[in-house]
Amino acid sequence: ILNVEQSPQSLHVQEGDSTNFTCSFPSSNFYALHWYRWETAKSPEALFVMTLNGDEKKKGRISATLNTKEGYSYLYIKGSQPEDSATYLCASSYGGSQGNLIFGKGTKLSVKP
Amino acid sequence: SQTIHQWPATLVQPVGSPLSLECTVEGTSNPNLYWYRQAAGRGLQLLFYSVGIGQISSEVPQNLSASRPQDRQFILSSKKLLLSDSGFYLCAWSAGFTPQHFGDGTRLSIL
Numbered sequence: 387i388l389n390v391e392q393s394p395q396s397l398h399v400q401e402g403d404s405t406n407f408t409c410s411f412p413s414s415n416f417y418a419l420h421w422y423r424w425e426t427a428k429s430p431e432a433l434f435v436m437t438l439n440g441d442e443k444k445k446g447r448i449s450a451t452l453n454t455k456e457g458y459s460y461l462y463i464k465g466s467q468p469e470d471s472a473t474y475l476c477a478s479s480y481g482g483s484q485g486n487l488i489f490g491k492g493t494k495l496s497v498k499p
Numbered sequence: 500s501q502t503i504h505q506w507p508a509t510l511v512q513p514v515g516s517p518l519s520l521e522c523t524v525e526g527t528s529n530p531n532l533y534w535y536r537q538a539a540g541r542g543l544q545l546l547f548y549s550v551g552i553g554q555i556s557s558e559v560p561q562n563l564s565a566s567r568p569q570d571r572q573f574i575l576s577s578k579k580l581l582l583s584d585s586g587f588y589l590c591a592w593s594a595g596f597t598p599q600h601f602g603d604g605t606r607l608s609i610l
Contacts, residue, residue, distance in 0.1 A: 420597065432600065433600035475543065485550070485596045486558060487543075
């Protein structure tokens with residue numbers, strides 16, 4: 387059974403703090419790694435999709451890196467703002483079943499003003 | 500632009516009753532369609548996905564079934580709901596496999 391682990395489970399930071407969280411996934415037959423942002427009462431929003439070892443993606447103050455050999459990805463948020471408060475989900479997919487995303491349980495970020 | 504509609508937003512059903520959740524996509528053709536569930540304390544789990552009309556793949560054995568009667572319509576059903584079917588259900592679509600775009604979800608409570 388493929389398992390994606392995210393840490394920490396939850397995180398409380400002050401406005402202006404930079405933060406990062408981790409996603410660990412099985413590296414064998416890896417196809418893609420996805421990051422989603424899920425705000426309360428909204429639908430998950432795709433942030434990044436990465437496929438290649440060493441990939442780095444950036445969207446405003448949020449960036450992500452990927453290491454497919456060791457099976458981990460980091461998501462970084464620079465200068466956190468209250469509107470960054472959400473659950474951040476990562477999901478991996480594998481060759482032969484590329485549409486089947488294996489989700490972690492998410493990291494819940496709360497940013498206090 | 501593409502949009503995805505999912506309804507109802509919330510549903511309370513007794514054990515043993517049937518279920519039908521509907522999801523439709525607009526603004527795209529031949530999308531891949533997905534049903535996910537998030538049970539309490541767990542991550543999102545893929546239940547079904549479809550790459551075309553009448554083509555359904557099930558990822559986990561369960562009390563649910565899915566159908567795709569039209570290109571942009573995906574239906575999740577059950578003949579008799581169990582308590583363990585409670586959860587938050589999300590429909591999603593993609594062109595190819597990535598990324599996936601989610602609907603607003605249905606919160607299903609079984610009494």
